[in-house]
Amino acid sequence: MEQEALFVDFIQPASWDEALSARAAVPGALPLAGGTDVMVEINFDARRPDALLDLTRIPELRAWAPDNGMIRLGAGVTYTRLIAELGGRLPGLAMAARTVGSPQIRNRGTVGGNLGAASPAGDCHPPLLAAGAEIEVASTAGTRRIPAGQFYTGVKQNALAPDELIAAILIPPATGPQQFSKVGTRNAMVIAVASFSICLDLASRTVGTGIGSAAPTPRPAADAGRFLAAALHDAGLWESAGELPEPIVAEFGRRVSAAARPIDDVRGTAAYRLHALAVMARRTLTWAWNEYRGGEYPASEYRKKGG
C-alpha cells in the first residue's frame, strides 16, 4: 500500500446531530457503515474521498422499534441482527438478508449501507420495494421520507441530497406471506444475477413486487402486481385460498419479466435474466400462495407473526 501520501480524513461522530453537522460541513465525506462496499473501493484505489464519515458509533442508527404501525429500522442495524430479531415481522427482507455475503459480511453490512450504495443488484431493494418501505433521510435542515419506489434514481444513484444521511427505513410489518429469490452461482458470496421479491398483503388485498439486478435501478413490477391482485379478486381466491390456476401463475411470471430492462454483463445475459425473472416470479408466488393455503394466515383476518 503506497497510500500514505493520499489524504483521507476520518470523522467519527458520536451522535446523530454531530453526524449531520459533519455531513453539512464536509460535503466530500463518504459515509461509512459496515465497510463492505466502501472499503473495497478504498482498498482497490477506486475511490479517494476527502474524508470518511464513520457512522458506526451512533446509537440511534443501531436501534429498531415499532413506529406508528411500521417497523423503524435504524440504518446501521446489521444483517445478522435483522435476521435474528426481525425475521418474523419482516420475512421478505430477512430472507434477502440471509442471502447476503457470508457470516462475516452479514455481521458488518447494513440495510442503510445497501441503500447508500444503491447498486441495482443490492439484495435489500426488491423486498423493500415489495413491502412499500420508506427511507427516512435527514440533514441539519430536517427530515423527510422517500418511498422506496422513488429512492433509486440511476445505476448506483439514489435520491439523497449531498447534505443528507440515511437515518432509518420504515417498513410495514408483514400482513401475509412474503418471499425472496435470487439467482447466483453459489449460495454464499454472490452478487445477484437477478432477484425478485413478492409480498401478498392480505390486509389490503394487494400484491407488492420488487425486481433486482435486471434494470438500471431496482424496480417494482407494478403491472404484474395489479394483474395478480385483480385475478385473485375475480376468482374469489383471496377468500377461498383455493388452488392457484396455472394460467394466472404463468401470466404473473410473464408480466414480471416484461417489467425488467436487463443488460448483458459478466454475471449473465439479458435474455437469461428475463427468463430467470419469470421463473422466480412463478416460484415465489407459488411458495407464498402455499404458505397462505397452509392456513398460517386466516383468509378473513390476517394474523401478525411474532418477531
Add this chain to the structure above:
Amino acid sequence: MRITATVNGEIMQADDVWEGESLLYLLRERMGLPGSKNACEQGECGSCTVYLEGALVCACLVAAGQAEGCSIGTVEGLASGAELHPVQEAFAEAGAVQCGFCTPGLLVAAHDLLTRHGQDQGQDRGQDRGQDRGQGPGQAGEPGRGRPSDPEIREALAGNLCRCTGYEQILAAVHLAADRMAADRMAGGAQ
C-alpha cells in the same frame, strides 16, 4: 492518526495510521500480527477473518479508525502459549491444511461457530460475545448438543475460501474439534 485497541487481550497502539487504512493492514504491518492473511481485500475470501467486539468480520473491510478502542481477537490469540486450541489441533490432525494460507481465517471462523454452539449448550455463559451476536442455534438437525451439523458448518464457513483441500478435511477437522470441545465442556461441567 493514532489507533489504540485491545488485541488478544493486550492494549496495543499504532501511530501515523493512514485514515483510509484497513484493520488488516494495521494488524499485519503496524502491530506485528501477520497471522491474518491478506488475499482478496474485498471480503470474498475470509483469509483475514478476526473478531471485532466479539463478532466475526473481515479485517480488510474494517477501517482502522473503526477499530479505535475496540476489542479485537486474531488467530494469534487462539493458542494458550505453546498449547494449541482444540480447533488448531484438529486442523493439523485431520489434514485440513495444505498451503495454509486460508487456515488462519478458517480457524477463527470455526472457533466462532464452535464457541457459539458451546454457548447454546448452556455452558460458558457470561463471556462477552459482543453486541452483534445474536445468531441462535442452527436450524438444521443437530447431531448432538454443542456439535454442529454438516450444513451448519458449511454455512458458517461459507465466507472462507480454500483452493487446496476441497473442504472435506476441513469439515472433518471441525467435527473433530466439536467433539473434543464438547468433551472438554462435559469434563469441566462440574466447575
